[in-house]
Amino acid sequence: MLLNVTCKKCGIKYKIDIGNKTVDQVKETLKKQDTFSCPGNHVELSGPLDYLIIGEIGSGSALSDPEWLTQKKKEGYTLLTSDEVREKFTCTGVSMGLFCGFNKETKEKVVLDFMNSPAGVRYYF
Numbered sequence: 001m002l003l004n005v006t007c008k009k010c011g012i013k014y015k016i017d018i019g020n021k022t023v024d025q026v027k028e029t030l031k032k033q034d035t036f037s038c039p040g041n042h043v044e045l046s047g048p049l050d051y052l053i054i055g056e057i058g059s060g061s062a063l064s065d066p067e068w069l070t071q072k073k074k075e076g077y078t079l080l081t082s083d084e085v086r087e088k089f090t091c092t093g094v095s096m097g098l099f100c101g102f103n104k105e106t107k108e109k110v111v112l113d114f115m116n117s118p119a120g121v122r123y124y125f
């Protein structure tokens, strides 16, 4: 099942795949998290429940992953999965969550930031 949520800080609406859990069970899980990486591209040093408005299950206009990817491409992002980053770049270090390395073909240096999709998949840009 998909639970619709809205971020109070940036306003993005997305869906969390909650499997067969109840909303209360999901809230209990979210209470245990001490950081929050929002698909709206910000990271917070407190739990998701401080930022999320929990909506209904399976309704509303929240973004699915393919819709979110289409929106990010329209915004000009080129997004790479973790596997694509490993394939194309050699890592020389990770700092503050930023990937530092170089392109295996061109030897060009790169610094990549990341964001998580509504379903929680990490993409680098």
Ligand SMILES: [Zn+2]
Binding pocket: 007, 008, 009, 010, 011, 012, 038, 039, 040, 041, 042
């Ligand atoms: Zn947000």
